[in-house]
Amino acid sequence: MGACCALLAVAQLTVFAASSLRDAFQDLGRSFEQQHPGTSISFNFAGSQELRTQVEHGARADVFASADPRTLRALAGAGLALEAQVFARNEPVIVVPAGNPAGIHSLADLPRARRLVVGAPEVPIGEYTVRILEAASRRYGPAFGAAVESRVASRELNVRQVLAKVALGEADAAIVYRTDALASRGAVEVISIPPELNVVAEYPIAVLRGAPQAGLARAFVELVLSSAGQAVLARHGFQ
Amino acid sequence: MRSRAWDAAQLAAIGLLVSFLLLPVASLGLTLSWDELVTGLRHPLLLPAVRLSLTTSASSLTLVVVLGSLVAWWIARHAGRVSRLIESVTQLPAVIPPAVAGVGLLLAFGRRGLFGAFLERHGIAIPFTTPAVVLAETFVSAPFFIQAAIAAFRRVDENLIAVARTLGASPFRTFLRVAVPLSAPGLVAGAAMSWARSLGEFGATLLFAGNLTGRTQTLPLAVYTAMESDLRAARALALVMVAASFGLLLVLRRMSSEGRDA
Numbered sequence: 001m002g003a004c005c006a007l008l009a010v011a012q013l014t015v016f017a018a019s020s021l022r023d024a025f026q027d028l029g030r031s032f033e034q035q036h037p038g039t040s041i042s043f044n045f046a047g048s049q050e051l052r053t054q055v056e057h058g059a060r061a062d063v064f065a066s067a068d069p070r071t072l073r074a075l076a077g078a079g080l081a082l083e084a085q086v087f088a089r090n091e092p093v094i095v096v097p098a099g100n101p102a103g104i105h106s107l108a109d110l111p112r113a114r115r116l117v118v119g120a121p122e123v124p125i126g127e128y129t130v131r132i133l134e135a136a137s138r139r140y141g142p143a144f145g146a147a148v149e150s151r152v153a154s155r156e157l158n159v160r161q162v163l164a165k166v167a168l169g170e171a172d173a174a175i176v177y178r179t180d181a182l183a184s185r186g187a188v189e190v191i192s193i194p195p196e197l198n199v200v201a202e203y204p205i206a207v208l209r210g211a212p213q214a215g216l217a218r219a220f221v222e223l224v225l226s227s228a229g230q231a232v233l234a235r236h237g238f239q
Numbered sequence: 240m241r242s243r244a245w246d247a248a249q250l251a252a253i254g255l256l257v258s259f260l261l262l263p264v265a266s267l268g269l270t271l272s273w274d275e276l277v278t279g280l281r282h283p284l285l286l287p288a289v290r291l292s293l294t295t296s297a298s299s300l301t302l303v304v305v306l307g308s309l310v311a312w313w314i315a316r317h318a319g320r321v322s323r324l325i326e327s328v329t330q331l332p333a334v335i336p337p338a339v340a341g342v343g344l345l346l347a348f349g350r351r352g353l354f355g356a357f358l359e360r361h362g363i364a365i366p367f368t369t370p371a372v373v374l375a376e377t378f379v380s381a382p383f384f385i386q387a388a389i390a391a392f393r394r395v396d397e398n399l400i401a402v403a404r405t406l407g408a409s410p411f412r413t414f415l416r417v418a419v420p421l422s423a424p425g426l427v428a429g430a431a432m433s434w435a436r437s438l439g440e441f442g443a444t445l446l447f448a449g450n451l452t453g454r455t456q457t458l459p460l461a462v463y464t465a466m467e468s469d470l471r472a473a474r475a476l477a478l479v480m481v482a483a484s485f486g487l488l489l490v491l492r493r494m495s496s497e498g499r500d501a
Contacts, residue, residue, distance in 0.1 A: 053466060115367065119462060120450065153367035154449025157464065165449075168365055169351045 013041045013216045014060065016051045016065035018124070019158045019205070020090065020177045024236035027067070029233070032223055040211035047123045047158040055080055055208065061198060062217035065205040065224075067159075067177075068124035072204045084204035087224050088238040090177040092128050093200060094191040095166050095184075106235035107193050109135055113172035117165040120155040125162065128199050129175045135197040163188070177201060179237035203238070264481055271474050278476020287453040289375035289479065293455060295369065296437045299376035304386045305432050308426070309327060309387030312414055315395075326389065328390035333382035340378055341446025348374070348447075372455050376437035383436050387429025391422035424494060432492040458483075 001017045013032075017025050022045045029041040042060070044051065048071040055061060055075060064081055066072045068092070075081035096104050104115045112118065119126030137145035153171065163180045165171040167187035181190045205224055208218040223229045271279070279285075307329075314326050348355040348365045358365065365371050391435060395418050403413040419426065441459040448455040450464060458480050465473035 011308065050466070053470065067359060115364070115365075119451065122464060152451065154451050154455065155464075167347065168349060226405050 005068060011036075011039045011213055013039060013062050013213050013220060014044070014219065015041060015065065016044045016046075016055065016059075016061045017065040018048045018051070019045050019160050020067055020125075020179055020215055021045065021065055021203070023183050024088075024179070024233050024238065026182045027236070028224060028229055031221055031225045032096040035223070036216065036219065038076055043221070049123055050157075053066055054170050060212060062211040062213045063178075063205065064208055065203060067201060068127070069202055069204050070127075071124075072206055075208075076206070079209060081206040081208050084206035085093070085221070086202045087205045087229075087234050088092045088178055088203040088220075090173050090201040090238055091193075092125070092201065093178045093181055093193060094173055095163065095188040096173045096191065097166055097171075098187055098189060099183065100189055101169070104173050106161065107132075107238075108140055108144070108189075108192050110136075110173060110201075111144060111151065113151050114176075114198055115153045115171050116148065116151040117156060117171035117174045118152055119158050119159060119162050119175070123157055123159070124201065125157060125159040125176065128201060131199050132175065132193060132197060134210060139162065139197060147176050177237075199229060255285040267474055267477050267481060268307055271471070271478065274419070274479065275471045276475050279472045280417050280479070282465065282469070282472040284452060284456070284461040284472065285476055285479065288456055288458045288476070290325055291369070291372070291453065291456065292438060292458040294393045295372045298373045299380060299437045300430060302377050303381045307381055307385045307387055307433075308388055308419070311385050312392050312418065313473075314385075314390035315389050316339050324370065329385045331491055333386075337379055337442030338446060340442035341375065344371075344375060344378065345442060345449040353409065358421065366447055367373075367449040367451070367455060369448075372444055374459060375443040375447050376440045379440050379443055380437040384426075384433035387425050387432065388422070391429070392418060392423025394425070395421045404467055427494045428491060431487060431494070434439040435487050435491075438487075439480075 013186055015025065015029070022043075024041060025045075029043060033039055033041055044054075044059075045234065046054075048066040048068060051064065051066070052071045052075060053062065056078065064072060064075065066085070069084070069086075072081055072084040075085065086111045093103065094107060094110070104110065104112055118129045121127055121130055133145060133148055136148075154165065156165070159176050159180055160232065162171075163176045166174045166176075167184050175193075181188055205221055207214060207221060211217045224233075255273050266385060301304075310325070310329060312425060314322050335343075346352050346462065348358070348371070350356065350359050350364070350366070365374065399417055399421070400413055403417045404410070408416065438458070439459060441463070444455065444457060445463075450456050450460050452461075456464065456478065462476045462480065465476055
């Protein structure tokens with residue numbers, strides 16, 4: 001009887017994390033569970049904005065990792081999150097379906113796509129895409145911006161949906177994070193964006209105020225920031 | 240005593256279920272101040288979404304009613320295995336989750352899809368266009384109309400059909416002038432259910448038609464998009480949908496009660 005209940009009484013750590021962190025955090029979660037026997041970690045992966053809405057409406061979580069500083073600033077401003085630390089950087093890149101049917105080899109070639117799918121401006125990847133295309137329009141002229149805009153077929157609400165449309169061949173090109181492109185293993189080809197036109201996506205992490213497992217939450221954040229944690233993130237394409 | 244306990248159980252069930260069903264709808268309205276509603280109604284996503292929802296659901300309704308009536312009439316007039324098989328096929332979309340329907344539509348009509356690859360060679364691209372929204376809505380809403388139409392057509396008195404035919408009316412004229420008017424209340428109720436379903440369509444549209452303001456972003460998708468940034472706007476949009484659906488429900492109730500009186 002005692003043994004059974006000791007086994008059942010595992011500590012449950014809940015981590016809310018941006019969609020683009022899925023693969024890296026699942027790896028980190030496994031090593032965290034090994035380091036803390038009796039702890040079980042459960043992840044909620046979604047668009048950063050969607051996760052923020054869930055926390056604002058009372059979802060119980062211990063740790064929050066966002067794909068942009070804006071989301072965690074808003075949570076801290078509302079008194080829902082403690083101090084945030086940047087733990088990773090990600091680079092937006094262009095992806096095209098394997099075989100590159102539209103013949104796109106650089107950012108300047110984007111108007112060659114017949115159909116583009118981008119992130120909605122409400123989510124971080126969409127906001128970064130807007131900034132990249134604005135910078136590109138300044139460089140390549142307003143006709144570039146107008147041409148790209150006319151090719152946009154859909155504004156998806158998280159980055160994995162954007163990627164899926166390219167992997168299916170439904171979109172000729174899209175802008176996603178380098179890490180997502182790596183995760184799709186061969187279904188897409190990656191084209192880098194010139195650094196002077198690109199943005200750097202910063203990922204902050206914070207313990208949430210009133211976290212049910214505050215101690216474990218701090219331990220998880222420490223793991224993410226540790227050299228071992230950083231190595232896992234680097235393996236998944238984060239900088 | 241036993242019957243009183245039975246009454247109490249029914250009353251308790253009514254109280255519980257009715258308040259549970261009403262609470263979310265009431266909360267949408269009650270937690271929104273007038274100013275917030277006005278701001279939400281001016282949200283740039285609202286007008287294009289309303290316009291798109293109305294035009295696409297009207298188009299899909301036309302498709303469903305015209306084609307569905309012919310199919311339902313044939314099924315109602317034929318017994319046997321083929322008829323039952325066709326009836327089952329027309330009911331299939333009602334049991335498929337909409338997200339699955341969306342993936343299926345993409346794999347069928349997408350660029351590399353079974354039929355889409357053929358269309359692509361002839362310069363026709365359907366996914367992520369307004370016609371894709373209409374197809375998604377037609378797919379998910381057709382079963383509701385067809386089911387109601389079959390039931391209504393089966394209630395038409397066989398003798399009246401026979402009389403019309405003896406008096407020299409062609410089968411088409413008999414269908415149009417006898418069967419359709421006699422089945423009108425059932426057909427209208429089915430059409431209203433079908434329309435409500437396509438107005439509320441979300442999953443299949445999001446996956447097959449994408450999310451682009453003015454082209455494929457219908458009202459439910461606009462609510463979902465607004466949730467990402469502005470909960471107030473999402474609630475105002477949601478209220479517009481509730482009002483539209485409630486209006487539809489009232490029309491439906493009135494028509495079905497007229498049908499009963501007739």
